[in-house]
Amino acid sequence: MTDVMIKRRKARELALQILFQADVGNLPIEEAIETTLADAVDLDKEICDYAVQLARSIWQRKPDLDSQIQSVTPHWTVERMAAVDRNLIRMALYEMLYVPDVPYRVAINEAVELAKEYGSTESRRFVNGVLGALVRKLNLDKTQRERG
Incomplete structure (x- = not known):
């Protein structure tokens, strides 16, 4: 797997966590993003940015x-x-x-x-x-x- 593929996979995992929290917890998407990113401090910015963009767009x-x-x-x-x-x-x-x-x-x-x-x-x-x-x-x- 290339570096881009690995980063996209990690971003999708993070987006899934965000979406799951918003969905199951009945939370506003921004709150789910904030909560999830607080636990994802070791991930690089590119992964987090794609995950957040993906989660927001899907939720919208x-x-x-x-x-x-x-x-x-x-x-x-x-x-x-x-x-x-x-x-x-x-x-x-x-x-x-x-x-x-x-x-x-x-x-x-x-x-x-x-x-x-x-x-x-x-x-x-x-x-x-x-x-x-x-x-x-x-x-x-x-x-x-x-x-x-």
């Missing part, structure tokens, strides 16, 4: 992201999903839609890897399945082939 677009997620999980509401799973799916979907330098396959792979580490035994499969359905629904495979 949460209603739209959740609507997209809900459209491919008609029998499973976003609220019923495990908190880790729904926040990983939100993060990957956000990166797939709004971060042009992150290919959708990378966003999915990162979410699945983090699900293995932080989720339940079923999280990996669930996260991968929902994100795969979103790729098909949003036709991201065709879109990224045309861009690249």
Whole structure:
């Protein structure tokens, strides 16, 4: 893994912690950021900056992201999903839609890897399945082939 990939992975982990705190603790995103960063004093500024930007942007677009997620999980509401799973799916979907330098396959792979580490035994499969359905629904495979 390159230095950039390692930093992005750490930033995603930190963003997941922020999102989890805001979601489960029902906290304002700024409070979740402040609390999480207070515990992350050893991380470099670049990692923290990307994590905070990611968490704020995801939280700002949460209603739209959740609507997209809900459209491919008609029998499973976003609220019923495990908190880790729904926040990983939100993060990957956000990166797939709004971060042009992150290919959708990378966003999915990162979410699945983090699900293995932080989720339940079923999280990996669930996260991968929902994100795969979103790729098909949003036709991201065709879109990224045309861009690249």
